[in-house]
Amino acid sequence: MTRNRATAIGFTAVLMWALLALLTIGSAPVPPLLLNAICFAIGGAIGLVWTLRKGLGVLRGISWKVYAFGTAGLFGYHFLYFTAFRLSPSAETGLIAYLWPLFIVLFSGLLPGERLGARHVTGALLAFLGAALLVMGRGGEGSANAAGLALAFLCALTWAGYSVLSRRLGEVPTESVTLYCLATALLSALAHLALEETLWPQGVAGWGAVLLLGLGPVGAAFFTWDIGMKKGDIQLLGVASYAAPLLSTLALVLAGITPPSWALLLAALLIAGGAGLAAGRRG
Known part of the structure; x- marks a missing residue:
């Protein structure tokens, strides 16, 4: 697989994550950890079907340490993310949580064979400013809380660390993500039983939103992201x-939930400009 093709496949995860907020709203009133458990179970089931083309034997030769690493990345990120927003449902929390793409760019410079250029750092900072405009403009449900902000920071470090270290596991087949998802579903279900009240999706629309989440943003996206991180342009991604x-x-x-604004247009220009700069020649 070429580097450009792997990068394009990895970017499909970003496209799927673009629907995360809309589908999450549609899945209400399902609590976060239960939603996580259902969606990762769907994602794991998709992975099992996909893995059958090679045979389940491909999963046996992988070290338990790899499975522990992948499960810690997926479950750890989501648990920290949900807990951070429970403690601090604010725009500041969202902004700190969105430091992970910047951290990926910075951490990637530590990888063998990768060189971090000024274009990548500048592009990442421009794009972060664009994301900051969106997140701060959207506001939050409550005030910032120091513990919640700290967890959001750990959340960003966790996902960036998981993503960058995946590069070091380039020989591990992406089918391994199947067991990451199933283990994350199990841990999420246990955490739900301990911490949350059980509330199921409402009607066909609610169940449809949950199914689409499991098929895409909280399912297939982790498989395509794994390919992008292992074989694609990690700084550009x-x-x-x-x-x-x-x-x-x-x-x-487009769904009529959020009104359009000039801040949205400016954020689009900053993010597109940052990505364009990072896609240029390395410097």
Whole structure:
């Protein structure tokens, strides 16, 4: 697989994550950890079907340490993310959580064979400014809380670390993500039983939103992201990830949930400019 093709496949994860907010709204009143459990179970089932083309034996030769790493990345990120917003349902929390693409760009410079250029850093900072406009403009349900902000920071570090370290596991087949998803579904279900009240989706629309979440943003996206991180342009994917909050906001605008604004246009220019700069020649 070529580097450009792997990068394009990785970017499909960003496109799927653009629907995360819209579908999550549609899945109400399902609590976060239960939603996580259902969606990752669907994602894991998709992975099992996909893995059958090679045979389930491909999953046996992988070290338990790899499975522990992948499960810690997926479950750890989502648990920290949900907990952060429970403690601090604010725009500041969302902004700190969205430091992960910038961290991916910065951490990638530590990888063998990768060189971090000024264009990548500048592009990532421009795109972060664009995301900041969107997140701060959207506001939050409550005030900032120091513990919640700290967890949001750990959340960003967790996803960036998981993504960048996946590069070091380039020989591990992407089919391994199947067990990451199933283990995350199990841990999420246990955490739900301990921490949340059980509330199921309402009607066909609610169940449809949950199914689409499991098929895409909280399912297939982790498989395509794995391919992009292992074989694609990791710096470009890091900067391009800031398209997720932009496209997510556009989806909410088209659905009539969020009104259009000049801030949205400026954010689009900053994010597109940052991605374009990072896609240029390395410097």
